[in-house]
Amino acid sequence: MTRFCGLIFDMDGVLFAGERVFPGAPACVAGLRRQGMRVAFLTNNSGRHRREHCAKLRRLGFGADESEIVSSASVTAQHLRRKPNAETKRVYVIGGSGLAEEIQEAGLHLSDGSPPIDFVVVGMDVDFTYEKLTIAQHAILNGAEFIATNADPIFPTEDGPRPGGGTIVAAVQTAAQRPPDIVVGKPQTFGIEMILEQWGLPAPDCALIGDQLATDILAGNRAGLTTIMVTTGINSAEDARAAPADQRPDHVIKTLAELPDVP
Numbered sequence: 001m002t003r004f005c006g007l008i009f010d011m012d013g014v015l016f017a018g019e020r021v022f023p024g025a026p027a028c029v030a031g032l033r034r035q036g037m038r039v040a041f042l043t044n045n046s047g048r049h050r051r052e053h054c055a056k057l058r059r060l061g062f063g064a065d066e067s068e069i070v071s072s073a074s075v076t077a078q079h080l081r082r083k084p085n086a087e088t089k090r091v092y093v094i095g096g097s098g099l100a101e102e103i104q105e106a107g108l109h110l111s112d113g114s115p116p117i118d119f120v121v122v123g124m125d126v127d128f129t130y131e132k133l134t135i136a137q138h139a140i141l142n143g144a145e146f147i148a149t150n151a152d153p154i155f156p157t158e159d160g161p162r163p164g165g166g167t168i169v170a171a172v173q174t175a176a177q178r179p180p181d182i183v184v185g186k187p188q189t190f191g192i193e194m195i196l197e198q199w200g201l202p203a204p205d206c207a208l209i210g211d212q213l214a215t216d217i218l219a220g221n222r223a224g225l226t227t228i229m230v231t232t233g234i235n236s237a238e239d240a241r242a243a244p245a246d247q248r249p250d251h252v253i254k255t256l257a258e259l260p261d262v263p
């Protein structure tokens with residue numbers, strides 16, 4: 001473990017399930033920090049602002065700083081900010097208030113649904129309605145760019161799985177009769193690249209710890225990090241053995257307590 005300079009943690013299924021923190025997880029993260037390793041948290045959850053993710057991490061005993069958190073909402077906001085004349089663009093958001101806030105902070109205007117709309121951004125929205133779907137459909141058919149924060153089918157909670165952002169993306173995709181122009185979250189590597197750039201560290205000096213093969217581990221492998229799967233979340237050790245080569249983790253551990261023993 002000591003050969004790594006930076007560790008990127010997925011959150012749900014790795015550190016906690018909903019509000020239930022996994023035993024030993026806070027102590028593991030604290031131990032890595034004490035050894036001088038950089039720590040970051042990378043989540044596909046786009047519903048919350050980084051401030052809210054940070055508050056949750058602190059509440060659950062992980063001494064996090066907002067600068068250590070990258071979400072598919074914050075990566076989406078940075079992606080939009082780099083568009084030409086971004087400050088003149090109007091964005092229609094289907095998603096949580098945290099996503100809208102991240103996009104607004106990046107300097108773009110939020111649309112109430114009236115045209116013109118330049119970008120339709122879709123994430124998990126617990127208040128999703130037929131009206132929102134109609135607005136998104138019309139905007140995309142009229143040429144708006146279709147951006148998905150993530151394509152996760154499942155959102156894990158302490159009460160079991162709930163529909164994830166990908167289910168809402170699928171509804172918009174069906175209505176607009178085309179897939180998103182871009183899916184920003186894992187298994188894309190944009191978030192990992194942002195963290196490595198912030199750290200100034202090369203990928204081989206870093207590891208990614210996640211619970212999902214098709215998102216976390218695939219993203220980590222694509223970006224060239226050492227990948228570690230923990231079986232406290234969605235996928236099992238058996239899943240890892242049966243996974244296609246690009247989704248196979250370098251190491252599988254049962255809990256984060258085993259992380260310091262990873263060679």
Ligand SMILES: [Mg+2]
Pocket residue numbers: 010011012013014210211212233
């Ligand atoms: Mg997870």
